[in-house]
Amino acid sequence: MTPGPDDPDRTRSEARGPEPDQLGADGPPRRIARVVVEVEPFHLDRAFDYLVPDDVEVVAGQRVQVAFAGRSVRGLVVEVGDHSEVPPARLRPLKRLLGEHVWVRPDELGLLRWAADRYGAPLADVVRHALPARTVDVERRAADAGWFPPGTARRPRPDPPPPAADVDAAWAVYGESGTELRAAVAAGAGSFLWRPLPGEDVAARLAELAQLCLAGDRDVLVLVPDPASPVADAVVAAAGDLAVDLRGGPSPRVAYRRWLEARCGIARVVVGERGAVWTPLERLGLAVVLDEANPAYKERRSPRHHARDVVLERARRAGGVGLAVATVPSAVAWRLLRERRVAPVTPSRDAERDARPRVRVDTGEGEPRARLTRASWRSLREAVRAGSYGVLLASRRGEGRALVCGRCGERTACPVCASSLALHGASVSCDGCGWQAPRVPACPACGERRVVPLAAGAARLGAELRRAFDVPVAVLEGYGQPAPDPPAVLVMTRGSVLDRPPGPVGAVVLPDLDGSLRRPSLDAAEDTLRLAMTVAAWTVHGRVRTSPGLVVAQTREPDHPAIAALAGWDPGAFWRAEVQQRAALRFPPLAHALRLDFGADPTGDLEALRAALPAGDDLLGPVPVDGRWQLLLKVDDRAATLAALRPLREAWSTDDRDVRLDVDPVDAW
Template structure:
């Protein structure tokens, strides 16, 4: 007998195991091929994990493979091990990882590629004839990053290593990454670049530098185009892959450099199973390939900070003197003594000065214009949960904490003035734009998403996080951050570092290029000037933020001091709590259940993530077999 052991692409975790199928005499199949099989009365895809001549299943019960999907091997042995690692790391069925990693097949794409002479894999590999950038110019550009910067350059020239790079304020990051990509290509090694949004100037620069060696997956191309680009990378015709989080799995024969730009951006977190984070996949992939893994960001995520503390990645940072000289001018404005308004007098003055200088004035609105964060209508003091200090949300006359679930029948008295009247802290972008258009004579543009062009300066730009790109649209004379307090208290585990990351990204626009003789000003409106994130923004010191933040999180056992695992149930899991608590390793803590959008959620705080996932596995299989809808998220972004 010839037996193919197949990972069948079905969802339930209690079916997360290989199934044996007979290989017909007229079919040639090897490990790593994708196949069509019959499963539970329907035809589904599967990935061949291995071939053998024995099976524990009686021969009479074995079903034959229907057919192979393409003549090529979809997943090579080292890639299969990465898929298995991801399934274990994120507590997901292997089938879910396979579905994310592999595109849908289009036979016509294979036919056209064969006619062009570059399919199947091995038929052709495109070599680059471009010389590397001048080494003296690269060395000069990276000299500000000291010994670790030179170590990074040496690794890209033919070595390996994992790095976290914090660019100097105003650095031309797009040019630096394009140089690194060319340097890597010149050594006959391939490049992978992940960006969080489709309009990334960094990605544009790399694609332009690589020319026809690059495939660009940004914006979610059609399945047909995606499969063609996947085949180009599989066959070695493409040497550079650029895309968003889905590109983390794209095959490259000789990976030399894998870059995750803005590594802490929540857009890299997959919301569907396996709910992986693309940064983790790319760094692990580079490590296994003997390549350079490079995560880039001004404010490291909790995961990156933990890796830095454990010395599993090396920090590439400018000297503190250089950083102080280059940092933006950040002014903290508490609005004390002023009537409550969306923008303080200092903010309006900064915007007016910017447009008078024929530049942009930028206002960063809250992410969705949400009004869940409440402040006192009289004095502006933020209304905070007495248990965890998160923001409170109104439910009629009652209030509830969006962080830990604490509830009260009515709004608590203001800690500063005793009044119980509250109003939303943040206005949405459209409302802010409408208010500003009555104040300024120049155009006021509201940019709420990707791909929205800005009017030429002078103008006021009201932006949400989705419109904040790698580089400013032009000269920026002022940046106003009016909603920091609400953002800092969002009900997410990464609220503080994410707010600081976004604030620093926009603030850096005022010094972009480091060529302006009169850089702009940044006005940070806050009622909490002593918050570690505010202090780090002013000093331009993310390390100081994390040193202070870990002290706050230590008693709470929140990341990066512990791992978080979230369980999301379709029903109230209270009757299941006893079994869950009993199964978990000693020391694991359970918060909840908390209702959220028609579902119920538990948050687990754990020290040994693999041990906890292994302890939960029998319960999850039991729930799955009973058709109970339970979703697991390792290292979630949102608490609830």
């Protein structure tokens, strides 16, 4: 089957030969464990054969410690048999079992293999993400408490769900699609994309779905993009003792205990960030990913998976419901909608129009150039006078970097990749591709070399607003920062935007939509619109306000599809327009994107790459980025391209070259 652990680079053809009787002709056949060893090199992405000692009982799914290339490492048993293609003299015994329980069950192993194939990653990398570190004392204490090993404890019963009439009334605005979702959660299956009504109490609705699923004796997984999520708080509170909360990166000991609680069935609701997507549950009935387009769900290390995709696939394999929640769907989710692989759950268009925030698109035309227009200042002052929050969403932390011409306002762009330039003393550089120049280039519109920041960062905006307001002005630049009591002005960045507001919001100002739309990333437009609509909806949160606050969107591009969609509260219109623009560029959702990241200049590899890739694949680059070199592939058949790349990647790995792959990257470069 596979090479032995002392010769990991030996090919499969070289390992063929021994017959089963060579392993034990004079006695019972020796047992062979095939182990995925947790090592990093891509060319070692296969199972290795080990002898199972006579006094050891081992089954597929158990974790073991083995000797590998002179080291003691962990591995996962994926198969147990009675023969091997490796000569008996080269087989090494398992060193020891890491716990008597099964860590990965057959259906779960299938999911791990799917993730490895989907993202072109070694199975060992997926295993490392999926399984926590073992703590023996946690197992001992769990056994003393009577709920370990798995199968020991009785399955706990949930509280009764809320009255059906109340739930029906809360979901009535979603019509037949809402009814189908709730029926599937109660006792069915399916994949859904839910676009909540503006101002919807998403926390209450998801808590209702969780209780409905538990009442059907099925379990719940809820992923949130940030640890301070109020929606997660509501789900945990509704589930009570049945929930384990994995948010915030608990210590390895606590994480293992909570993982064991889920593995043993005494936890029936798991809530966490993207890492919780692998946590086992006995009978998964509902898997939710809140704000599915949030870039926080994209793993930055191999296998570089996206939690949304894993959630939907995991629910499908379990025969449950996969639910993605989004105001503005990602490119991947939009493609799934077009292919009818997920069903939309949306309010009626009339209800959405009635509930949407008041959005004013303000170009500042005819006004002196300033960071905030008159309408923005007026809306913030009216909000604090009414005793509520005025919220200003900054596009960056700190002081701000992107530059524009000091005379005409034209953006100072990189001549290589058209990204915004940043000033470093007298010189300028591009954060997108690394281009540098000793002095600011002349403005192509007016010839001026004097530049000013396109938009201030949160810290600078906060300092300026404190001089203008006599109420607290708080700069919130990260998760979990408390807001002062209203009235107050909150200067926020994306990291402090939660799934519900900190209190009543009377005004939202979006001063730098243009800078956000120009970011050098594949998802810049939809991500900007998603964030803007999330914060704008704070002005109508709870669906009970009779006089919603004002949202002021400052822009010099009022006709941009994202700006038009915000004003009309119509993400569908955004994607219809955006798809037309992306068709000429062949960008997602019309094609798949893959990015190869090299530690050294890959120019010498381009000929081999072009020869290996399927016909029709586009290869762009290489582009230098932060000391590395990147290539972007635009492909129609992702699986075919990954298969074509595999021999090259194995050769690069064998040569110890630092090459990384990102399937469906968030950033273009």
